Amino acid sequence: MQEKRPLLCDCGVMSGDIVDEVRAQMPPGGDFHQLSSLYKMFSDPTRLQILWALNCHELCVCDLTTLLGMTKSAISHQLKGLRLANLVKYEKRGKSVCYSLADSHVKDIFEKGFEHIHE
Amino acid sequence: MQEKRPLLCDCGVMSGDIVDEVRAQMPPGGDFHQLSSLYKMFSDPTRLQILWALNCHELCVCDLTTLLGMTKSAISHQLKGLRLANLVKYEKRGKSVCYSLADSHVKDIFEKGFEHIHE
DNA sequence: ATGTTGGTTGATCAATTGCTCAACTGTTCT
DNA sequence: AGAACAGTTGAGCAATTGATCAACCAACAT
Numbered sequence: 001m002q003e004k005r006p007l008l009c010d011c012g013v014m015s016g017d018i019v020d021e022v023r024a025q026m027p028p029g030g031d032f033h034q035l036s037s038l039y040k041m042f043s044d045p046t047r048l049q050i051l052w053a054l055n056c057h058e059l060c061v062c063d064l065t066t067l068l069g070m071t072k073s074a075i076s077h078q079l080k081g082l083r084l085a086n087l088v089k090y091e092k093r094g095k096s097v098c099y100s101l102a103d104s105h106v107k108d109i110f111e112k113g114f115e116h117i118h119e
Numbered sequence: 120m121q122e123k124r125p126l127l128c129d130c131g132v133m134s135g136d137i138v139d140e141v142r143a144q145m146p147p148g149g150d151f152h153q154l155s156s157l158y159k160m161f162s163d164p165t166r167l168q169i170l171w172a173l174n175c176h177e178l179c180v181c182d183l184t185t186l187l188g189m190t191k192s193a194i195s196h197q198l199k200g201l202r203l204a205n206l207v208k209y210e211k212r213g214k215s216v217c218y219s220l221a222d223s224h225v226k227d228i229f230e231k232g233f234e235h236i237h238e
Numbered sequence: 239a240t241g242t243t244g245g246t247t248g249a250t251c252a253a254t255t256g257c258t259c260a261a262c263t264g265t266t267c268t
Numbered sequence: 269a270g271a272a273c274a275g276t277t278g279a280g281c282a283a284t285t286g287a288t289c290a291a292c293c294a295a296c297a298t
Contacts (some may be wrong), residue, residue, distance in 0.1 A: 042158035116224040
């Protein structure tokens with residue numbers, strides 16, 4: 001059976017007041033959902049490589065396939081996700097589509113991540 | 120059949136030199152793998168709520184179940200992942216286990232994320 | 239000793255993810 | 269018009285994920 005939780009835990013470590021205080025500081029649930037969708041874009045090595053490359057220079061899909069050694073399809077699918085997350089923007093140029101980063105937050109998030117793993 | 124890629128794309132947008140230049144700036148593949156593992160911890164609403172709560176105050180598992188309205192098992196499973204990613208640390212206190220953030224990078228990464236979604 | 243509470247763990251299962259394949263659109267070149 | 273190239277898309281499938289359930293361990297109270 002599903003365990004039933006009491007209104008407040010009685011483990012004695014934290015008072016109920018502290019739990020209430022933390023609860024009061026919690027952003028609305030929608031924020032966490034939005035945030036998790038954002039970080040999900042950073043949670044795959046392929047997408048990270050794409051973002052890193054675009055942070056160096058704007059590139060077309062074909063360049064990215066060459067750079068990462070993957071198919072156009074795979075790259076294009078990932079770019080679609082990045083587009084929907086507003087992390088990259090694109091511009092048609094003749095036959096090609098040129099992608100670049102949508103804003104500077106990507107770079108900031110990258111930096112914080114590297115700080116954490118290089119310690 | 121699987122498409123075969125040329126050594127350099129001939130789409131004409133970027134010169135091969137630029138692709139080479141970007142390639143030279145790419146960190147080793149292992150870095151992307153490590154980074155993606157880190158961001159994966161931020162890619163789930165439940166884990167984000169746990170991290171946010173611990174950023175407010177150290178809490179035991181039981182407090183977290185009360186706060187998030189989830190089972191001990193679900194919380195404990197997620198905490199295990201966060202532990203393995205070195206994002207949280209814990210301390211036994213009698214019957215309870217008290218969790219807290221392992222370092223300040225979590226807060227930084229949170230802030231950058233919020234900056235992006237609140238624009 | 240027995241029961242209760244706080245927490246962990248492994249198995250299971252549905253849902254999601256990421257790549258491949260094949261088919262397609264659109265642009266350029268001959 | 270037809271071929272070649274740049275890119276997108278949807279279906280399919282193996283791999284991963286996240287919650288549940290049940291069993292378990294450890295600390296404490298009676």
